[in-house]
Amino acid sequence: MKAITFTTILAILVSLSGCISSAVRVDQTPTSAVQMATEQGSSALKQMRTASSKTMLVAAHRGGYESDKVDQAPENSLANIQNSQSKGIDLYETDIQRTKDGHFVMIHDPTIDRETTGTGQASNMTLEELQQLHKRYRDGSVSNERVATLAQFLQQGKGKTVFKADLKPGVSKHFTAIMGLVTQHDALEGIIFRVPYQQSDLFAQYKADGVPYARSLLMFKVSSKQQINDIKARFDPLTIQINIKKSDPAHHKTLELIQYATSQGLLVETHADGKAEDWDKLIEAGVRMFHTKRASKMKDFLHQYQETIY
Numbered sequence: 001m002k003a004i005t006f007t008t009i010l011a012i013l014v015s016l017s018g019c020i021s022s023a024v025r026v027d028q029t030p031t032s033a034v035q036m037a038t039e040q041g042s043s044a045l046k047q048m049r050t051a052s053s054k055t056m057l058v059a060a061h062r063g064g065y066e067s068d069k070v071d072q073a074p075e076n077s078l079a080n081i082q083n084s085q086s087k088g089i090d091l092y093e094t095d096i097q098r099t100k101d102g103h104f105v106m107i108h109d110p111t112i113d114r115e116t117t118g119t120g121q122a123s124n125m126t127l128e129e130l131q132q133l134h135k136r137y138r139d140g141s142v143s144n145e146r147v148a149t150l151a152q153f154l155q156q157g158k159g160k161t162v163f164k165a166d167l168k169p170g171v172s173k174h175f176t177a178i179m180g181l182v183t184q185h186d187a188l189e190g191i192i193f194r195v196p197y198q199q200s201d202l203f204a205q206y207k208a209d210g211v212p213y214a215r216s217l218l219m220f221k222v223s224s225k226q227q228i229n230d231i232k233a234r235f236d237p238l239t240i241q242i243n244i245k246k247s248d249p250a251h252h253k254t255l256e257l258i259q260y261a262t263s264q265g266l267l268v269e270t271h272a273d274g275k276a277e278d279w280d281k282l283i284e285a286g287v288r289m290f291h292t293k294r295a296s297k298m299k300d301f302l303h304q305y306q307e308t309i310y
Helices: 006-015 016-025 031-049 078-086 150-157 172-184 195-206 223-234 252-261 276-285 294-307
Strands: 055-058 091-098 134-137 142-146 162-167 192-198 220-223 238-243 267-271 287-292
Touching: 031 294, 055 294, 078 091, 078 223, 091 150, 150 162, 162 172, 172 192, 172 195, 172 287, 192 223, 192 276, 192 287, 220 223, 220 267, 220 287, 223 252, 238 252, 238 287, 252 267, 252 276, 276 294, 287 294
Parallel strands: 055 091, 055 287, 091 162, 162 192, 192 220, 220 238, 238 267, 267 287
Antiparallel strands: 134 142
16 A cells, blocks of 8 residues: 555546546536536535534435436436436435556446446456447336446536445455545545445555545444444544344334444444335434435425424
């Protein structure tokens, strides 16, 4: 790790900035929509930093894809960033993989077969090969969208969208290079990396080596008080994800763990598994962020919930 420092990576990226920026697509958006999206992104971060806030946040799985074809915005695409902004989504969950030639692209599955017009693994293809392909909608039909890069996502969402990114297998070891891109695009407060507790030592080493860090940067997935205490002591993060059981999301031990995490000043996220009665219990225990595949349904539920309690 120390053979190639963060400073070296950043210097290389800056020298290539002309090439990178020329590849970035920036859609033209009406001024009012840009203002709304900017306020939305700022609001999400403000709410995350305010421990006393009762505002609930929604993180849309792969940006949300409930009506992807109607919206002309397939999952993990540039079009879907603007689409999520227009729908008032608080955080855009996404996925990062690495190409054969060292670029970072936004693809969820182990292969590209379902998501694109191609086949195989992103790690076995170059960026040029991937960007010849089109993204598919959930029903398998072909869209006009291409495979997006992390650089394009950061540019498209800058100041307007907070991303919550999963690093797919093997990508965590390239975190220094990823943070070089984040720094180059001045996006340190525009992205959260959701990582497993089992990789905490790796990320502690990155932090010790001088890779830029903010309290909002890492969201660890944890399952015990011991893990919460360890993460709190070493990273002092804003957020944490409590892992829950799909078969029993509001189990009493889960609720106790959520209560403990909130008592430590952490904003707690969980998956929105189960039904409305489970969500009620999770919220009452202290959950303030739901990760969901059904963003619109969750937003409707939260709107009704807040009307009921207020």
